[in-house]
Amino acid sequence: MTRTSPRPFSVRRLPGFTAIAITCFVLLYAPIVTIVIYSFNAGDSVALWRGFSTKWYTVAAGNQIVQEATLRSLVIALWASGISTVLATMAALGTTRARNYRGRTLIYMLINQPLMVPEIVTAVALLIFFSSIKIATGYSGLGYLILAHSAFCIPFAYLPIRARMEGMDLALESAAADLYATPWQTFRRITLPLMAPGIAAGAMLAFVVSLDDVIITEFVKSAGQDTLPTYMLGQLRRAVTPEVNAISTALLALTVLLLTVFFILSGRNTARS
Structure with a gap:
C-alpha cells in the first residue's frame, strides 16, 4: 500500500483567505484610485463628477506656489538622500566589514x-x-x-546597503589584500562596485521618504518653507479643489516610479547574492 505524501502547507488554502485578501487590497487602493480618477474631473468639486478634463494639471503646473514648493521638496530630498546615504554607507561598512565587537547590536538598534x-x-x-x-x-x-530629513532617512538608506554588504563574499577583498592592494584600493575597486546597487537602492528609498514626509517637515520648517506635501495639507484645511488631486496623482506617479526602480535594484542584489 503506497503512502501519499502530505501536501505542503499553503496559506491560500485557509478558509476565507481569498476574501480577506481582496478586501484588504480594496481598502488600500480604492481611495488612491478614486484620487487619480477625480484628478481628471472637469468640475470644481472633489466629489461630483462633471466630465473628463486635464485642466487641473494645467492649473497645478501654472501655480507659482506649487512650483516653489515642488522645487523646495526636490532640493531637500536630494540633499537629505545624499547625506543620509553617505552616512548609512559608512555605518554599513563599520558594522559589516569589521570583526565582531561588543556593542554591535546596540549600534544596530540606535541606527x-x-x-x-x-x-x-x-x-x-x-x-x-x-x-x-x-x-x-x-x-x-x-x-x-535638510538635516532633519537626513537624520530620519538614515535607517531607510542603511537597510538595503547593509543587506547588500552582508550578501557580499569577503573572499574577493581578502584576495585583493593578498595581492598587496591598499585598503583604499580594495574599497574603490572591489567593495564599492559590489555595493553600488545597494547604495543606489538606499538613496532612492531615502529620497522617496524625504519627498513624502509631512510630520517632521511641519514641525521643523520656518515660515515660507512649505514643501509640496505640507502645501497640500494646508490646502485641505481651506477650499478643496481637484487641483489637490492632480498634485497627489503626480506625486504618486513619481513615488511609484522610484519605488519600482528600488525594488528592481533590490531584486538584482538578491539575485547576485
Whole structure:
C-alpha cells in the first residue's frame, strides 16, 4: 500500500483567505484610485463628477506656489538622500566589514531607532533641538529641514546597503589584500562596485521618504518653507479643489516610479547574492 505524501502547507488554502485578501487590497487602493480618477474631473468639486478634463494639471503646473514648493521638496530630498546615504554607507561598512565587537547590536538598534519611534516623537525632539539653535544663531534657512530629513532617512538608506554588504563574499577583498592592494584600493575597486546597487537602492528609498514626509517637515520648517506635501495639507484645511488631486496623482506617479526602480535594484542584489 503506497503512502501519499502530505501536501505542503499553503496559506491560500485557509478558509476565507481569498476574501480577506481582496478586501484588504480594496481598502488600500480604492481611495488612491478614486484620487487619480477625480484628478481628471472637469468640475470644481472633489466629489461630483462633471466630465473628463486635464485642466487641473494645467492649473497645478501654472501655480507659482506649487512650483516653489515642488522645487523646495526636490532640493531637500536630494540633499537629505545624499547625506543620509553617505552616512548609512559608512555605518554599513563599520558594522559589516569589521570583526565582531561588543556593542554591535546596540549600534544596530540606535541606527534603526527612527523606524521604531513614532514619527511625531522624532518631530517634537527635532523641533526642540533646532529651535534652540535658531534662537542662538538667528539662522532659519532650509538647512534645518535638510538635516532633519537626513537624520530620519538614515535607517531607510542603511537597510538595503547593509543587506547588500552582508550578501557580499569577503573572499574577493581578502584576495585583493593578498595581492598587496591598499585598503583604499580594495574599497574603490572591489567593495564599492559590489555595493553600488545597494547604495543606489538606499538613496532612492531615502529620497522617496524625504519627498513624502509631512510630520517632521511641519514641525521643523520656518515660515515660507512649505514643501509640496505640507502645501497640500494646508490646502485641505481651506477650499478643496481637484487641483489637490492632480498634485497627489503626480506625486504618486513619481513615488511609484522610484519605488519600482528600488525594488528592481533590490531584486538584482538578491539575485547576485
